[in-house]
Amino acid sequence: MVDAVGDDVEVYADGGIRSGSDVLTALALGASAVFVGRPTIWGLAGGGAEGVARVLAGLTEELAHTMALCGLDDVRSVPRDSVTPAR
Numbered sequence: 837m838v839d840a841v842g843d844d845v846e847v848y849a850d851g852g853i854r855s856g857s858d859v860l861t862a863l864a865l866g867a868s869a870v871f872v873g874r875p876t877i878w879g880l881a882g883g884g885a886e887g888v889a890r891v892l893a894g895l896t897e898e899l900a901h902t903m904a905l906c907g908l909d910d911v912r913s914v915p916r917d918s919v920t921p922a923r
Contacts, residue, residue, distance in 0.1 A: 838866030856898025863911060864918040 838847050849862035850871040862870045872895060879891030903909065906918050 856895050856900070857902045859895065859899045860902050860906070860908075860914065861919050863914040864916055866916065 841847065846868035847866055848869045848871060849865075849867040850873070853859060853862065853870055853872050854875055859870045859872070872892070875891050875895065876888050879887035879889075881887070883890065899911070903911070903914075908914060908918065
């Protein structure tokens with residue numbers, strides 16, 4: 837999708853994002869932003885506002901860890917070669 841639209845529009849990833857590595861994959865494939873609605877709903881159902889905070893903290897920590905393993909330190913500049921697209 838990102839290749840098709842180029843820089844004309846921003847592309848957002850929504851759906852299927854359940855981990856920090858999913859977030860990194862979406863960013864590497866060119867997403868400008870990544871939405872994490874379903875995991876936050878699970879956190880809300882399981883623990884209210886505190887559950888949502890735990891889910892978001894966990895996703896943030898996992899993203900940071902995955903980025904560190906890839907040698908990356910800034911979500912605004914994740915190179916496309918950080919992942920290998922499915923064929």
